[in-house]
Amino acid sequence: MRTTLTLHPDVALHIKERLATSSVTLKQVVNDVIRRGIASASPPTLPPFQIRPIHLGFPPGVDPNKLHQWLDDLDTMHYFEEVRRLESQMARSK
Secondary structure, three states: OOOOOOOOHHHHHHHHHHHHHOOOOHHHHHHHHHHHHHHHOOOOOOOOOOOOOOOOOOOOOOOHHHHHHHHHHHHHHHHHHHHHHHHHHHHHHO
16 A cells, blocks of 8 residues: 655654664565554553442342242232131121
């Protein structure tokens, strides 16, 4: 690929020094320097992901993932209490 580069003075000086001390072309020096820069570049390091647990206020033994089941159990208990209450009222009224 052909392109035009504008080099900062310090980079241009570095490349000129390389050219003076070696028998390679400008193209080879620029490609080598770019390759080394790409190889040495490391991906950004992110802090490790951490989960911070919070207390939801549920007592031990209550699984918040099963609250619907717990509500069903309460409804069932309430239903049977109501049936017993009605049966005892009917038995008293006879």
